[in-house]
Amino acid sequence: MKHLNEYRDSTLVKNLSNKIAEITTRNWSIMEICGGQTHSIMKYNLEELLPDKINLIHGPGCPVCVTPLEKIDKALKIASMENVIFTTFGDMMRVPGSRDDLLSVKADGADVRMVYSPLDALKVAEANPDKKVVFFAVGFETTSPANAVSVIEAKRRGLQNYSILASHVLVPPAIEALLSDQTSEIDGFLAAGHVCTVMGYNEYYPLVEKFKTPIVVSGFEPVDILQGIYLVTKQLEENRCELENQYSRVVTKDGNIIAQNMIFEVFEISDMKWRGIGEIPQSGFRIKDNYAKFDAEKIFDVGDIKVNEPENCIAGEVLQGKKKPMECAAFGKECNPEHPLGAPMVSTEGACAAYFHYK
């Protein structure tokens, strides 16, 4: 497959692995922020190709994992209501709420449907004018313009029965929160290539400057990730801290302006709670008031929701890179992909599931 196979080429992987070994003289901890990259690292066993001195820390960049428990419970309540068709990306189906997940409310008779794109959710709304169709709009900056377009399109087509339950998180404020934590041991970052494809990388310059930490925008294939690690390590060894772009075949400095305009037509930046981490200021998107008609949280009354995270789940520490999944007592025992206790065991991009499948 063009543009995939060459970035999985074993010769290139080996070249990079040798180069990294050659330049590494000290211990460095590098965080890949994005769950997609964590998944690739585990799948291709990239840690084996790195010198022992390089420690990869797996970051919180899995939107499925960080969607707050309250939001999942809200989704479950709305999905169970009369006359509702609840649509969602497949990865959200098995994320555990306080008691159930979407799959189990579906088994109990709720009309829950998986869609590939928010545009497919719109089609469901057009085909079912007598039902209320709700789309679970989760995601990082990568997914938010697509979710925004579904709302813009619903308005343009005059659809009265479409709304979204929005839960959007943003990467730069999360990096800021991680680096502001005094106990953080992160020396450098791989920034998430697909987030930057949309947003560009201007937002990362102030972070590099403020925390004197190298950030390299990186892709998702083995060659991309190793090249990203090579560039971060080289900076650290040479005592530099800069912003570099490994993923220049799709990422530009300013990103995709049209997609950004779509986002800011529908959403505005707000404080956001991250599951397992807590509230991070200005780290999410909420639906603007003039689109309130399309905001499922405004349309459906779900009452008061009180939540408790399972006590033995240490997802918060895992998501902040402070502990590895294996350090959790429940890992692979009470908690496994069939019966996840916490979200990082559900999504294939969650660190716990990635370790379970590939370690």
Place this chain on the structure above:
Amino acid sequence: MCLAIPGKIISINDNDPDLIMAKVSFAGVTKDICLQWIDDPKVGEYVLAHVGFALNKIDEEDANETIKLLREMGDIN
């Protein structure tokens, strides 16, 4: 979740100027992808697609150049 994959534009449907759609082939599997955010898309070009939307074109020259440099990296040693 943030998975985005490269695909080749097979045909473009611009009947609706507010929602330009395309058939995009991902290693033989064809999907309907929205090209609304892509500047001047052309049949035969590669895009990076995510949840039914093309996020950006893939810069062929840049991609080839990176691969070339990485190959040379091995030759030098």
